[in-house]
Amino acid sequence: MPSLHKSGGILSVNNSSTKYNKRKGKITMTQDKISNKSRQNSYITAIILQLHELKAKENKLVFRRDLKSPKLLEENKPKRYDDIAMPKIFKRNADPCTIVGCKWFKSGEHVYIPYYIDTNYSPEERHQILAVLQRFNKSTCIRFVPFKLKNSDYLYFYTRPNEGCWSYIGRQGGGQFISLERNKCLRTSTVSHEVLHALGFNHEQVRIDRDEYIRVLFQNIKPEQRFNFWKVRTNNMGSPYDYNSVMHYKKYAFSKNGQPTIAARSHQIHSFGNSYGMSNTDIDRVNKLYNCRKN
Ligand SMILES: [Zn+2]
Known part of the structure; x- marks a missing residue:
């Protein structure tokens, strides 16, 4: 020592x-x-x-x-x-x-x-x-x-x-x-x-407005993990729902039967929750929350 x-x-x-x-x-x-x-x-x-x-x-x-x-x-x-x-x-x-x-x-x-x-x-x-x-x-x-x-x-x-x-x-x-x-x-x-x-950021799929963008398929979620999908009164600061956020769960998160637990409402969106790092929106939100000066 x-x-x-x-x-x-x-x-x-x-x-x-x-x-x-x-x-x-x-x-x-x-x-x-x-x-x-x-x-x-x-x-x-x-x-x-x-x-x-x-x-x-x-x-x-x-x-x-x-x-x-x-x-x-x-x-x-x-x-x-x-x-x-x-x-x-x-x-x-x-x-x-x-x-x-x-x-x-x-x-x-x-x-x-x-x-x-x-x-x-x-x-x-x-x-x-x-x-x-x-x-x-x-x-x-x-x-x-x-x-x-x-x-x-x-x-x-x-x-x-x-x-x-x-x-x-x-x-x-x-x-x-x-x-x-x-x-x-x-x-x-x-x-x-x-x-x-x-x-200060929560998961993307628990946003208070998430039902406009995704469907949570509770029937496929392990019962003891369902609370992870309950909505939260988040402060979204006017930023758009971001499927590419690093804070978004994957499609099969906590699945009990191999079926998806989250589905996008838009048919254009096929993948989410697979981000390799912060998305541009994630970065924008940090800058907004902390009132960072724009360069
Ligand atoms: Zn998390």
Whole structure:
């Protein structure tokens, strides 16, 4: 385990494992690409966070709020609806972003959102996550920046066996998890999908006006999964229904009998829910929700 000590007033890191050190350096470099912040600071921050996590695990303690870390899932598992984690105070069909607001804060023209990526990911997996964050940085006024200890609200990309892929909708206050299980949730479409949830977006096919565009074939849906198709009072911001949204379910989602569970009302539409990443409409919506300035 790495150790921290003060040297001439500056924190420095000792580590007997060259391999570990080398790997960390590589990761830090990748993270710095997105922010151009100090490599050394990112490295030290990563180590400090890791130490906090190890200590909390050893003691089986919930992370302390003053350590600016999320609560351990083992202690405080959120209730989940498919891939959406829901705070206890909300009812299922009340979109928290519509009811109380859940946007991340804007500073000047940009919305700075700190992120921390679990050290359990491989460099390639970290790169996958960072590539998606970079797309947001380039096409919207969202600016994902590496986590610093002074940050109060931030995203924590997290992987644990059998946790699957999920996210909260919108900013929760404090650190919040986005679960992207290794070898399962690192596709561009999945990472984009979960990040869009965290920015405040719900699934496309639960839009309040969805019945004008699709038919939900409840008779083909597994009974215990039908709630995933209930309509939600979403704020669509005047944007069109988008079959190509990365937030749209696939045609056979939660089918109990191999038959489609969603059918488009338009005969022109044959495929949906197969997006490889954010559609133009997904990007437009981020820009609308956060009042990004048009370039
Ligand atoms: Zn989802």
